[in-house]
Amino acid sequence: MYKFEYDLLGDSKRTAYIQDLSAGDEGKTKTIMGWVHTRRDMGNIIFINLRDVTGMVQVVFNPENGMQMHAKAHKLRNEYVVAVTGEVATRPKDMINEDMEKGDIEFIAKELKILNASDELPVQVNEKMSADEDLRLKYRYLDLRRPDLQKKIKLRHNIIFEMRKFLSNHKFYEIETPILMRSTPEGARDYLVPSRIYKGKFFALPQSPQIYKQLLMISGFDRYFQIAHCFRDEDLRADRQPEFTQLDLEMSFVQEEDVFQITEQLFQHIFKSTLDTDLPIPFPRIDYDEAMLKFGTDKPDLRFGLEIKDLTETLAESDFRVFSSVIKKGGVVRAINAKGCADYTRSEVDKLEHQAKELGAKGLARMRFQDEKLESNITKFFSEEEKGQIADILEAEEDDLLLFVADKEKIACKVLADLRNNLGKKLNLINEDEFNFVWVTNFPLFEWNGDEEKWETAHHMFTLPKEEDIPKLDEPDKYGEITGQLYDLVCNGVELSSGSIRCHIPEIQKKIFNVIGIEEEEINQRFGFFMKSFKYGTPPHGGIAPGIDRIVMLMSGADSIRDVIAFPKTLQATDIMSESPSEVDPDMLEELGIEISEIE
RNA sequence: GGGGGUGUAGUUCAGUUGGUUAGAACGUCUGCCUGUCACGCAGAAGGUCGCGAGUUCGAGUCCCGUCACUCCCGCCA
Numbered sequence: 001m002y003k004f005e006y007d008l009l010g011d012s013k014r015t016a017y018i019q020d021l022s023a024g025d026e027g028k029t030k031t032i033m034g035w036v037h038t039r040r041d042m043g044n045i046i047f048i049n050l051r052d053v054t055g056m057v058q059v060v061f062n063p064e065n066g067m068q069m070h071a072k073a074h075k076l077r078n079e080y081v082v083a084v085t086g087e088v089a090t091r092p093k094d095m096i097n098e099d100m101e102k103g104d105i106e107f108i109a110k111e112l113k114i115l116n117a118s119d120e121l122p123v124q125v126n127e128k129m130s131a132d133e134d135l136r137l138k139y140r141y142l143d144l145r146r147p148d149l150q151k152k153i154k155l156r157h158n159i160i161f162e163m164r165k166f167l168s169n170h171k172f173y174e175i176e177t178p179i180l181m182r183s184t185p186e187g188a189r190d191y192l193v194p195s196r197i198y199k200g201k202f203f204a205l206p207q208s209p210q211i212y213k214q215l216l217m218i219s220g221f222d223r224y225f226q227i228a229h230c231f232r233d234e235d236l237r238a239d240r241q242p243e244f245t246q247l248d249l250e251m252s253f254v255q256e257e258d259v260f261q262i263t264e265q266l267f268q269h270i271f272k273s274t275l276d277t278d279l280p281i282p283f284p285r286i287d288y289d290e291a292m293l294k295f296g297t298d299k300p301d302l303r304f305g306l307e308i309k310d311l312t313e314t315l316a317e318s319d320f321r322v323f324s325s326v327i328k329k330g331g332v333v334r335a336i337n338a339k340g341c342a343d344y345t346r347s348e349v350d351k352l353e354h355q356a357k358e359l360g361a362k363g364l365a366r367m368r369f370q371d372e373k374l375e376s377n378i379t380k381f382f383s384e385e386e387k388g389q390i391a392d393i394l395e396a397e398e399d400d401l402l403l404f405v406a407d408k409e410k411i412a413c414k415v416l417a418d419l420r421n422n423l424g425k426k427l428n429l430i431n432e433d434e435f436n437f438v439w440v441t442n443f444p445l446f447e448w449n450g451d452e453e454k455w456e457t458a459h460h461m462f463t464l465p466k467e468e469d470i471p472k473l474d475e476p477d478k479y480g481e482i483t484g485q486l487y488d489l490v491c492n493g494v495e496l497s498s499g500s501i502r503c504h505i506p507e508i509q510k511k512i513f514n515v516i517g518i519e520e521e522e523i524n525q526r527f528g529f530f531m532k533s534f535k536y537g538t539p540p541h542g543g544i545a546p547g548i549d550r551i552v553m554l555m556s557g558a559d560s561i562r563d564v565i566a567f568p569k570t571l572q573a574t575d576i577m578s579e580s581p582s583e584v585d586p587d588m589l590e591e592l593g594i595e596i597s598e599i600e
Numbered sequence: 601g602g603g604g605g606u607g608u609a610g611u612u613c614a615g616u617u618g619g620u621u622a623g624a625a626c627g628u629c630u631g632c633c634u635g636u637c638a639c640g641c642a643g644a645a646g647g648u649c650g651c652g653a654g655u656u657c658g659a660g661u662c663c664c665g666u667c668a669c670u671c672c673c674g675c676c677a
Binding site (some may be wrong): 076495 | 601604606670671673676
C-alpha cells in the first residue's frame with residue numbers, strides 16, 4: 001500500500017450531496033465527500049466514481065486544473081475517503097452514461113483532500129457479485145456499503161418511519177416497555193440476564209411485549225404501538241433470527257374486524273408510500289381449516305392454484321391397501337395435480353418422492369393421465385368408479401401427473417404443502433412481482449400435544465375464544481373444537497403478522513390456564529401480578545404484531561432476513577464480526593454468583 | 601439434536617481416473633496511456649487447497665474425524 005499523510009478536513013465543508021447535483025448546477029462550485037467506488041486512471045486524465053449515501057457521480061481530475069491535485073488523485077484506490085471541491089459540468093451528448101443515474105453530469109475537480117485510505121478489500125464494494133456470507137458478516141461494515149444493501153436498509157428505515165407516522169395519526173401512542181423482564185417458561189426459550197444484586201435470580205429478555213402491552217390497555221392508553229426488539233433463544237432459519245423486530249400494537253374496545261381494518265390500512269399506506277404499490281383492501285380471508293385442507297399449511301402462498309384435494313372418503317374402501325389401511329387408522333389420503341407433468345422422468349419424480357420422504361412421508365404414489373385414462377403401476381388396484389372419481393376430484397386433464405400422499409393428516413399436509421410450493425416454482429406459476437395478502441382466521445385455541453399428552457395453546461395463552469365457544473371450556477371432550485379469536489396475516493406464503501383478541505375476563509383466563517395444565521398456585525406465582533390487574537377494570541382489547549424484518553425482506557425481495565438487518569447473527573446464533581458470544585472475566589461471574597460447571 | 605450443501609490466491613471460481621511446477625478473472629504492485637465509465641496495454645507479486653489424522657511410491661482429488669458458513673427437519677409464531 002502507498003503510504004502518505006492523510007488530509008484533515010480543515011475548513012472544508014460539504015456543500016452538496018451527490019443526489020442534489022444536477023445539470024442545473026452547471027458551473028457552480030460545490031464540495032462533495034464520499035468514497036472512491038471505482039477509478040479509471042488514464043495516465044493523465046483520471047476518472048473516479050464517487051459514492052456517498054445518496055448516490056454516485058463521475059469526478060474528473062485533469063492536470064490542467066492543478067498538477068499537485070492530479071498527482072494526489074493518482075494515489076486514489078477503491079474505498080479511499082475523499083473531499084472534492086470542484087464544478088458541476090454537463091456532459092457532451094456522446095459522453096452521457098445511460099447506465100448511471102447522474103450519467104448526464106460530471107464533477108470537475110479543483111481541489112482534492114484524501115481524508116482516509118483503505119487496505120486491500122476483503123469484500124468488494126463495487127461488484128454486484130457478493131462474497132461468501134461469513135466474510136460479508138465478518139466485514140459487515142464493508143458489506144453494508146454495497147448499494148444493494150444500502151437500498152434495503154434505507155427501505156427498512158422508510159417502512160418504519162411510515163409505520164410511526166400512520167399509527168401516530170391514528171391515535172396510537174408509542175410507548176417503550178422493559179427489556180429486562182420476568183422469565184416465562186412457555187413458548188420459546190428465554191434469553192436470561194443474571195441479576196448482580198440478587199444472586200441466583202435472573203431477568204429474561206422479552207420474547208414479545210405481550211403482557212406489558214395488555215397492561216397498557218388496562219392502564220387506559222387505548223391504543224399503543226412500539227417498534228419492539230424481541231428475543232427468542234431457538235434455532236435459526238433463513239427467516240428467523242434470535243433477536244428480531246416487531247411492530248407491536250394493541251387496541252382497546254375492539255374486535256377482530258377492527259384489527260383487520262387498521263392493519264390493512266397500515267399495510268396499504270406502507271406499500272404506497274415506500275414502493276408506490278397499490279394494495280387492494282380488504283385482504284381476503286381464509287379459515288385455518290380450509291387453509292390446511294387446500295394448501296396443507298396455515299401460511300399458504302396464494303399466488304398460484306394447485307390446490308390439494310382430499311380423497312379420504314372416496315378411497316376408504318379401496319382395494320389398494322396402502323391407502324385404505326392408512327384411512328382405517330384415522331389417516332388421510334390427499335393428492336395434488338401437477339398440471340402437464342406426465343412427461344416427468346422417473347428420476348424427476350423420484351426426486352420429489354425423496355423430498356416427501358425427508359418430511360416424513362412413507363412414499364409418494366403417482367398416476368399419469370394419458371389417453372384419457374389414469375396410468376400407473378397402482379391403477380389396477382382401483383375400480384373404474386374410483387378412478388373416475390379420482391380424475392374428477394383432481395380435475396385431471398391430458399398429460400397431468402397426480403401425486404398422492406397417504407398418512408397421518410399432519411404429515412400429509414406438510415408433505416403436500418411442500419410439494420405444492422415446489423411445483424409452483426418448478427412450473428413457473430409464481431408472479432414474483434405480486435404481493436398476495438391473506439388473513440388466516442379461526443385458528444383452534446388449543447392443540448393436542450400427543451408426546452406430552454396434554455393440551456397446549458396454539459398461539460398464546462391470553463387469547464379469547466370465540467364467544468360461542470366459551471362454554472366449551474367446561475367440556476374437556478370439546479377443547480379441540482374451541483376456536484380462538486386469533487389470526488395471522490400471510491403474504492406470498494410468509495407469515496407476516498400474528499395477533500388475537502385477548503382474554504380480558506379473569507374467570508375465562510383461569511379456565512384457559514387450567515386446560516393447559518397450569519394450576520392455581522402456579523398462576524399466582526408466575527402471573528399473579530397480571531391476573532390481579534384484570535380485577536380493576538380491564539377493557540376488551542386485542543392487537544397484532546407484524547414482523548418488521550420479514551416485511552422488509554418481502555418488500556425488498558431479499559432471500560434472507562439477514563439482508564435486511566444491519567448486523568445479523570449467523571445460523572449458529574453468533575456474531576462473527578465481534579466474535580460474540582464470548583467468555584467473560586471470571587471476576588464478573590463471581591460478582592454475579594455464577595459458576596461455569598463444565599463446557600463440552 | 602438430525603439430514604443435505606459449501607470450503608482452493610485478498611475476492612469469485614476452475615482443477616479430468618490419485619500423477620511433473622495447482623490455473624483464470626477481478627483486486628494489489630510496477631510501467632505506459634487526456635474522455636474513460638467493468639478503461640485499455642505490458643509485466644510482477646500473491647497458495648498451510650478450512651484443520652487433523654489415514655490409505656498410497658504419490659492426495660486439492662480417496663477414507664475417517666473435526667471446524668466454519670449455509671439450507672432444511674426437530675424447535676420456534
